[in-house]
Every structure is written in C-alpha cells, then in structure tokens.
Amino acid sequence: MERPRGRVVAARVIAILADAVQLGFLPVFVGGAPTGFDAVLDLVVGAVMVALLGWHWAFLPAFALELLPAVDLAPTWTIAVLVATRGAPHAAERASATPEPSRLPPSLPPSTPPTS
Numbered sequence: 001m002e003r004p005r006g007r008v009v010a011a012r013v014i015a016i017l018a019d020a021v022q023l024g025f026l027p028v029f030v031g032g033a034p035t036g037f038d039a040v041l042d043l044v045v046g047a048v049m050v051a052l053l054g055w056h057w058a059f060l061p062a063f064a065l066e067l068l069p070a071v072d073l074a075p076t077w078t079i080a081v082l083v084a085t086r087g088a089p090h091a092a093e094r095a096s097a098t099p100e101p102s103r104l105p106p107s108l109p110p111s112t113p114p115t116s
Helices: 005-024 026-030 035-053 059-066 076-085 091-097
Strands: none
Touching: 005 035, 005 076, 035 059, 035 076, 059 076
C-alpha cells in the first residue's frame, strides 16, 4: 500500500512524541493515579495511526502492550509505526524509481577507423 510521505513522517513524529510523553511523565505514571490519561493517550495515538497509515497488524500488539503497567514505558508506538512503514515505497519514490524509456533511437555500435 502506497502512503504519502507526509503521512508517514507525521505518524513517526506522533509515535515518538507519544512515547516521549509517557517516558517524560514516568514518575507520574508509576504512581498509578493518572492511568486514565495514559489510556486516553494510547487510544488517541492508536486512532491517529490507523487514520494516517491504515490498519496494520503491528498496532494491535503495541496497543496491548501499552495496557500493561511496566511494559508501557517501552517505545511501543514508535516500534509499531516503524514496522508498519518499513520498506514500503512512497508514491513519490516509486514514480522516481521507474526509469523513463529513452526517446532517442538506439545507438549504433562504435565505428572502427578504417585500417590501411
């Protein structure tokens, strides 16, 4: 599935920011009090990833791991987005990778100088 480059970049930035927010607020999340904020953040990030990139199997384990207390500190969204977008050519890259057929006539073999 081709994805516009802007959507891939946006998804990667959002995933990195979401994981950074969860790591940045580590002392708050460890206490267990604002688990609602953490869950809402994960729901929003998951919905945004599906909206930007479409459904990919990597989002399901990422979301499930985010629900576990200690594992949610791993960069699961970043990993999931990198897995979902790895190796897929972007529309612009695919267009530039296709060589255009030459419009010139085929070249003749080099002529050899006459021997005397």
